[in-house]
Amino acid sequence: MTAASGRSPHPGRPLIRVDPIACAGRGLCAELLPELITLDDWGFPMIADRGVPPHLAADARATVKACPLLALRLIPGPGPT
Amino acid sequence: MTRAPAGLARYARAGQPGPPPGRPPAPPALPRLLPAAPSGQPASLAEHLTRYGPRAAVLTERSRVGLLREVQESGLTGRGGAAFPAFVKLSTVAAGRDPVVIANGTEGEPASAKDKVLLTSSPHLVLDGAVLAAELTGARQVIVVAHRDAVAAVSAAAAERGRPGRGRVQITVRAAAGGFVAGEARAVVNWLSRGRPVPTAAYPRLFERGLGGAPTLLHNVETLAHLALIGRYGAAWFRSAGTPAEPGSMLVTVRGAVRVPSVLEVGLGTPLQDILELAGGPSAPVQALLLGGYFGSWARAEEVIGQPFSAAGLAGAGAAPGAGLIAALPADACGLAETARVVRYLADSSAGQCGPCLFGLDAVAGQVEQLARGERDGLPLLRRWLGQVDRRGACAHPDGAVRLVRSALRVFASELDQHDQGWCRGTRPDPVLPVPSRRDR
Numbered sequence: 001m002t003a004a005s006g007r008s009p010h011p012g013r014p015l016i017r018v019d020p021i022a023c024a025g026r027g028l029c030a031e032l033l034p035e036l037i038t039l040d041d042w043g044f045p046m047i048a049d050r051g052v053p054p055h056l057a058a059d060a061r062a063t064v065k066a067c068p069l070l071a072l073r074l075i076p077g078p079g080p081t
Numbered sequence: 082m083t084r085a086p087a088g089l090a091r092y093a094r095a096g097q098p099g100p101p102p103g104r105p106p107a108p109p110a111l112p113r114l115l116p117a118a119p120s121g122q123p124a125s126l127a128e129h130l131t132r133y134g135p136r137a138a139v140l141t142e143r144s145r146v147g148l149l150r151e152v153q154e155s156g157l158t159g160r161g162g163a164a165f166p167a168f169v170k171l172s173t174v175a176a177g178r179d180p181v182v183i184a185n186g187t188e189g190e191p192a193s194a195k196d197k198v199l200l201t202s203s204p205h206l207v208l209d210g211a212v213l214a215a216e217l218t219g220a221r222q223v224i225v226v227a228h229r230d231a232v233a234a235v236s237a238a239a240a241e242r243g244r245p246g247r248g249r250v251q252i253t254v255r256a257a258a259g260g261f262v263a264g265e266a267r268a269v270v271n272w273l274s275r276g277r278p279v280p281t282a283a284y285p286r287l288f289e290r291g292l293g294g295a296p297t298l299l300h301n302v303e304t305l306a307h308l309a310l311i312g313r314y315g316a317a318w319f320r321s322a323g324t325p326a327e328p329g330s331m332l333v334t335v336r337g338a339v340r341v342p343s344v345l346e347v348g349l350g351t352p353l354q355d356i357l358e359l360a361g362g363p364s365a366p367v368q369a370l371l372l373g374g375y376f377g378s379w380a381r382a383e384e385v386i387g388q389p390f391s392a393a394g395l396a397g398a399g400a401a402p403g404a405g406l407i408a409a410l411p412a413d414a415c416g417l418a419e420t421a422r423v424v425r426y427l428a429d430s431s432a433g434q435c436g437p438c439l440f441g442l443d444a445v446a447g448q449v450e451q452l453a454r455g456e457r458d459g460l461p462l463l464r465r466w467l468g469q470v471d472r473r474g475a476c477a478h479p480d481g482a483v484r485l486v487r488s489a490l491r492v493f494a495s496e497l498d499q500h501d502q503g504w505c506r507g508t509r510p511d512p513v514l515p516v517p518s519r520r521d522r
Contacts, residue, residue, distance in 0.1 A: 019475070020434075020438075020475050021281070021282050023436060040469040040473070041444075042436055044473070
């Protein structure tokens, strides 16, 4: 469910990682990047496991920058295993 | 019995007690870590050396490499619950600069007593292991974080060893914070550095930047006690207990419907039935077992009672040895009510830092309480929330609670039906699983 856990089915794709301690559930990320981020029933972001596809790379960078609490990070995806 | 492996240095340093006179003692059969005949007192340094002989010390690079190889070949895994290979942690931290070693004896799990029993009966074994871990990784400082009931024993043991010589490993003993999450690895580091016993962000990893920014090796105290004996007697001896895939012995806390609730040491892979017999046998018909800890799993008694207590033996029932809790639920207790109490406690124990844990576990606990009361309308919502809470925190606290609830829904499925029809098998007045009173949380 979170980008930080599990193996990506798309090796090489960058992952969005949320720091759940820093996150306060403002929800901007889910509005900016609904393709990859949805909110749980309490308003906290759930990030798709599949990594950021190339056509969403720019949106993902913008979303990470827009987080008011700097709780999002883009990390390089795991290489092919 | 096995011979000490080649390259294994023994110590006899001025100012430290040398080996006792006469023949070196034979490596112990089970129990290895716990006293064969409990005296109720911590083993003194003299008693400790009489039983185990001198500790293994790293004197040269060659002995360091040799000992690390023994640890690797031993197959020792962490005994704090996650069963991570000890060698991987050790060698990763050894590659860093100026590391520190933390021996974690916080044991915030209310149902578990094995670390307290180990620290109060064999404190020198834990200290030996921690010092050896420091020598293997190049650390000069060891911090033992001991449950408040064990601080006195560990402090006395550390004092008994005298001040370390120049260039030797320094041992510090600190009292652990209370609370369920206080024993989580990063919560321990946070407690030591800032006095706040709550987890911190998952990255960077402790082996990269931990206490004071130093690469940090944090092991459960039992893991270190095993390490002390692997240093002395070698990998082959260690592997003479347990199974080939899961070697060695393990401390277990057996409680609930057994005649003699106790902390025992068993070889991994010992059938659960035999472990219950070692605890005096069942005191009532047993319907289910809680295995691993409060972050563990329920399993139906008939499904696991004949199984080996090991990851392989319990996997079929969706359980794992975890931190060694084995709690037997008698037939006249309600598994849903027991789970509801524990999950409420886990929700209350959330550090409150991560939204999904703070809000999600509270919601989950509320739904499980409804199930225990016989209202099952919320079951679909509960399943949805379990999916939303799982793996959503900075630490594994929410994951553990989710695992427990999912296992309860599986194992106590028939209770759900019974509750729906208005009856419950729970007739005993007292709860089985201990939960601290709200005031003490």
